[in-house]
Amino acid sequence: MTAVAETPPTPGQLLARGVCRHLAGFDFACVEEFMPERGRRVDVIALGPKGEIWVVECKSSRADFARDAKWRGYLDWCDRYFWAVDAEFPADLLPAETGLILADGYGAEILRMAPEARLAPARRAALTRRLARHAARRLQVLRDPRS
Secondary structure (H helix, E strand, O other), rough: OOOOOOOOHHHHHHHHHHHHHHHHHHOEEEEEEEEEOOEEEEEEEOOOOOOOOOEEEOOHHHHHHOOOOOOHHHHHHHEEEEEOOOOOOOOOHOOOOEEEEEOOOOOEHHHHHHOOOOOOOHHHHHHHHHHHHHHHHHHHHHHHHOO
């Protein structure tokens, strides 16, 4: 059997890991790199204990943020929208009407709570089902890669 070299995580993946660890402390279940609809991929989607849905986009540099022209479209898929950045990121670039999380590969802290814009009940139900199915499939592949 040949060993497969594991690729080290990218800076954005490290931020996502820290965000997920932090939100787990508030009983949120997180999924990284989730597509709420075709053509949109969020870095982190989190389902809270009361059914609330948060989206977190992780930005590791000014250039990474400048390339993200689709972020406003993510607002239609969550109750609260956040940016997660590291301590070196120029946070003044981020829109003030969004949430802000300071993160690293080990944890995070919410510096600015995102305003709430509740999803319509039908969209919430459909998104919650899609998220549950996606998470279950990921777990199944981890348990049985040939499934």
